[in-house]
Amino acid sequence: MLDRTEDISIAAESWLAEFERALEHPDSHTLRPLFHPDSFWRDVLALSWNLQTLNGADAILNELPVLAGRTAPSGFKIDVERAPPRRVKRAGTDTIEAIFKFETIQGRGHGIIRLIPDTHDGHTLKAWTLFTALEELKGFEETIGSARPRGQSYSRDFRGPNWLDQREASAAYADRDPTVLVVGGGQAGLSIAARCKQLSIDTLIVDRGSRVGDNWRKRYHALTLHNQVQVNHLPYMPFPPNLPTYIPKDKLANWFESYVDAMELNFWTSTSFERGSYDAANQRWTVVLHCRDGSERIMHPRHVVMATGVSGIANRPDIPTLKHFAGTVLHSSGYHDGEAWKDKNAIVIGTGNSGHDIAQDLYSSGARVTLVQRSSTLITNIEPSAQLAYATYNEGTLEDNDLIAASMPLRLAKKTHQMITEQSKQFDKELLDGLTQVGFKLDYGEDDTGWQFKYLTRGGGYYFNVGCSDLVARQEIALRQFSDIETFVPGGARMKNGEVLEASLIVLATGYKPQEALVRQLFGEEIAARVGPIWGFGDEQELRNMYTRTGQDGLWFIAGSLAQCRINSKFLSLQIKAIEEGLLRRTQA
Incomplete structure (x- = not known):
C-alpha cells in the first residue's frame, strides 16, 4: 500500500x-x-x-x-x-x-x-x-476533430445537389423517419440532438415555437440568465468571448438559432407533439405531430426524448374565489412586460424567481405592486452568493470542470451546498434581516442544502435577488401572505382584516406541474405508470428517470440548466448509440 x-x-x-x-x-x-x-x-x-x-x-x-x-x-x-x-x-x-x-x-x-x-x-x-x-x-467515436465529415471533395458533381440541397432534404424527412425524435427545442433538446448528430444518429427536434429559441425569446421582457456565461456553453460550440456575463434572453434565443444552423440540426418549428404509443413488437413509436401548415404527420421513431424542461404544464392552483375577480389573470408563462400596467395596481402571487422578476418588472413600469407569498422561500443575492456553487468554473477548462461537477456523490454534494448556504447567509445577512422585519418567510432548503437542491428536488422555491428583495425590504413593493387573503372580489383581494388590495392584474407565478402530468397527457396512464416519478432523487441517489433508460422502452428525459444538459446529453446519447448498435438492452429491467 x-x-x-x-x-x-x-x-x-x-x-x-x-x-x-x-x-x-x-x-x-x-x-x-x-x-x-x-x-x-x-x-x-x-x-x-x-x-x-x-x-x-x-x-x-x-x-x-x-x-x-x-x-x-x-x-x-x-x-x-x-x-x-x-x-x-x-x-x-x-x-x-x-x-x-x-x-x-x-x-x-x-x-x-x-x-x-x-x-x-x-x-x-x-x-x-x-x-x-x-x-x-470503441468503433463509434464522434465525428469531430480529425474524424470530422469530409463533405464534398475537390472532384465535384456540379449538376448534383449542393450542401444546402442536402440539408433541406435531410430536414424534410420526406422519405424516412428519424431514429430519434426530440420533443422541445430549448437547451435540453439542442444538446441531445447535437450529441446524437456527432454519433451519426438521425435526429429530429420538434418545437411549438415559430422560431428556434422562442422558448426563451417569448419569456418576460427583462429576463436574463441567473448564472454566469462561463457555466452555460452548449456542447461543441462555446459562446464567443464578448458575450455578457449574464446572457439576456433574446441573445440566448438568437444563439440557439445560430447553433441549430452551425451544428446542422434538423429542427421543425411550429410543430406540436400530440400523442404517442409504443409498438413493442417492432420496437418503435407511432407519434402524431401537428405541423406548421396545419397538417398531421405520423412518424415511427425508435426513440422519443422528452426535452420540455423540468416542468411542462403551467400550474394554476384551484383558488375558488378567483373567478370573482373582474380584472386580468395571467399565469407567469403568459406574462411579457409591464408597460400596459403603468399607474395600475397589480398582485403577483408566488415568490420564486418568476414572481420576484415579474413584480420588479411591473414596479419598474410604474405599476403599484403587491407580492403575495404562499410558502417560505429561499432568497440569495445573485452576487456573490448565487455564484458560489459555480466557483470551479472560474478557472481551468470546461471539460475538467464538467468532470468535477459530475463526479461528486450525492451525500458530498449536499454537504458542499450546506457549506455554501451557510456562507451565503453571512454574505446576505443585511438583506435577510430586512426581509424578516417586513414579514417575509425565509427558508434555506431541506437540511439547509440551499437553492441548488431546491431546484433538483422541486424545480423552484427560491429567488436570486437582482433587486426585488431590496424593494420588498424597503416596502416599495408591498408584501402580503396568501394565508391572510379571505376572498377575491371584483376589484382585487379582500384580506381577513377587511382591507381590500385593489388590482387590475393578478399574475399567478405558481410554477409548473411535474413532468409526470405531461407524460400522462401525451402517452396515457399506462406509460406514465411504467415510467414513474421524474426529477428529484430516488433510492439510487440519482435524479429519477433523467438522462438514463426508463421503465418504458425508447422513452427518455433530459432537462435542467444549460450545464446539466451539456454534461448529461453526452451520457444519454451514448446509451442510445449503444442500443442502436446492439451493445445495450433497451430498458433497465
Whole structure:
C-alpha cells in the first residue's frame, strides 16, 4: 500500500497502478486496502451501464468485482492533457484529486480519484471518492476533430445537389423517419440532438415555437440568465468571448438559432407533439405531430426524448374565489412586460424567481405592486452568493470542470451546498434581516442544502435577488401572505382584516406541474405508470428517470440548466448509440 508522500502525482499514479493490478483478479481482499471505509463510487455507464452511486467501502466491494469482471477495465493512467493531480478541498475535506483515463471492453472513459489518509491504517492514502464515466464507444467515436465529415471533395458533381440541397432534404424527412425524435427545442433538446448528430444518429427536434429559441425569446421582457456565461456553453460550440456575463434572453434565443444552423440540426418549428404509443413488437413509436401548415404527420421513431424542461404544464392552483375577480389573470408563462400596467395596481402571487422578476418588472413600469407569498422561500443575492456553487468554473477548462461537477456523490454534494448556504447567509445577512422585519418567510432548503437542491428536488422555491428583495425590504413593493387573503372580489383581494388590495392584474407565478402530468397527457396512464416519478432523487441517489433508460422502452428525459444538459446529453446519447448498435438492452429491467 501507499505510504504518506508529498509528491501528489506519484501518490495518484501509485494508487491507479495498484487499482489496476487489483482489478486483474478483483475481489474484496485485493480491493479493500485501496478504499477508505467512508468512501464513494459514482459510475456513469463505464462499468455499470447505469448512472449509480455507492456509499461505503462494503457496498463498493460488493459491486465493483462483479462489474469489473464483465467490462475488464484497464489502462488506468493520469491524463496528461487534463489538469494535473493537485491538492484541493472538496466538501470541506482536504484531498488529493487526480483526473485519469482508462478503457473497458466497449469504450474509453475518464474519471477522478480523490485520496485521503486513513487515520485507522497508518494514514495510508486511500480512495475517498472514485468517479468513472464513459467517454466514447470503441468503433463509434464522434465525428469531430480529425474524424470530422469530409463533405464534398475537390472532384465535384456540379449538376448534383449542393450542401444546402442536402440539408433541406435531410430536414424534410420526406422519405424516412428519424431514429430519434426530440420533443422541445430549448437547451435540453439542442444538446441531445447535437450529441446524437456527432454519433451519426438521425435526429429530429420538434418545437411549438415559430422560431428556434422562442422558448426563451417569448419569456418576460427583462429576463436574463441567473448564472454566469462561463457555466452555460452548449456542447461543441462555446459562446464567443464578448458575450455578457449574464446572457439576456433574446441573445440566448438568437444563439440557439445560430447553433441549430452551425451544428446542422434538423429542427421543425411550429410543430406540436400530440400523442404517442409504443409498438413493442417492432420496437418503435407511432407519434402524431401537428405541423406548421396545419397538417398531421405520423412518424415511427425508435426513440422519443422528452426535452420540455423540468416542468411542462403551467400550474394554476384551484383558488375558488378567483373567478370573482373582474380584472386580468395571467399565469407567469403568459406574462411579457409591464408597460400596459403603468399607474395600475397589480398582485403577483408566488415568490420564486418568476414572481420576484415579474413584480420588479411591473414596479419598474410604474405599476403599484403587491407580492403575495404562499410558502417560505429561499432568497440569495445573485452576487456573490448565487455564484458560489459555480466557483470551479472560474478557472481551468470546461471539460475538467464538467468532470468535477459530475463526479461528486450525492451525500458530498449536499454537504458542499450546506457549506455554501451557510456562507451565503453571512454574505446576505443585511438583506435577510430586512426581509424578516417586513414579514417575509425565509427558508434555506431541506437540511439547509440551499437553492441548488431546491431546484433538483422541486424545480423552484427560491429567488436570486437582482433587486426585488431590496424593494420588498424597503416596502416599495408591498408584501402580503396568501394565508391572510379571505376572498377575491371584483376589484382585487379582500384580506381577513377587511382591507381590500385593489388590482387590475393578478399574475399567478405558481410554477409548473411535474413532468409526470405531461407524460400522462401525451402517452396515457399506462406509460406514465411504467415510467414513474421524474426529477428529484430516488433510492439510487440519482435524479429519477433523467438522462438514463426508463421503465418504458425508447422513452427518455433530459432537462435542467444549460450545464446539466451539456454534461448529461453526452451520457444519454451514448446509451442510445449503444442500443442502436446492439451493445445495450433497451430498458433497465
